[in-house]
Amino acid sequence: MDSDFADLRANAERLHVGYCRYLNHLQQDGPVMGTGDRLTIHLDHEVILLSDSYEGSNWATQVEVLLHCASCEETLEVFVASDDIIGLNPHTYDLLEPHVDHDVLLTHSARTDADDQSHTQNGVISLVCVTCNTDSRIPKHLWSHETSDWFEDLWLKI
Numbered sequence: 001m002d003s004d005f006a007d008l009r010a011n012a013e014r015l016h017v018g019y020c021r022y023l024n025h026l027q028q029d030g031p032v033m034g035t036g037d038r039l040t041i042h043l044d045h046e047v048i049l050l051s052d053s054y055e056g057s058n059w060a061t062q063v064e065v066l067l068h069c070a071s072c073e074e075t076l077e078v079f080v081a082s083d084d085i086i087g088l089n090p091h092t093y094d095l096l097e098p099h100v101d102h103d104v105l106l107t108h109s110a111r112t113d114a115d116d117q118s119h120t121q122n123g124v125i126s127l128v129c130v131t132c133n134t135d136s137r138i139p140k141h142l143w144s145h146e147t148s149d150w151f152e153d154l155w156l157k158i
């Protein structure tokens, strides 16, 4: 079998199992996914940063950076550069724009439980740049979000 096709099928099957579990979780009144959870779905997928611009209202050109998953053919986040729009992530655009067309990856660090049980640190999903790791072996950290503890159990233990 063609290996690309096998990868696509394995990805689709994993997504299917994950979403079935998530639906079941919602039917039991579980909380909905947050941003970090939505990104964690695309762990190990081929994510890329794209720059985009278009003419918005008032003929103003709107410039954006898109976080896109090539494996799922889905845009995950949009970061707007315009200063006349109250963007959700006004500073994240400036941070991500230099890394457009670099090799980026999503990485996940698992939840850690401290000994006294009172300090549980949620897991974190991070976007890192592999191209910009010249000074150290550690990829440059670009952006991250916490993941929900229930989501890790639900999605990462399939």
Ligand SMILES: [Zn+2]
Binding pocket: 041, 042, 045, 046, 069, 070, 071, 072, 073
């Ligand atoms: Zn994906």
Ligand SMILES: [Zn+2]
Binding pocket: 098, 099, 102, 103, 129, 130, 131, 132, 140
């Ligand atoms: Zn970079």
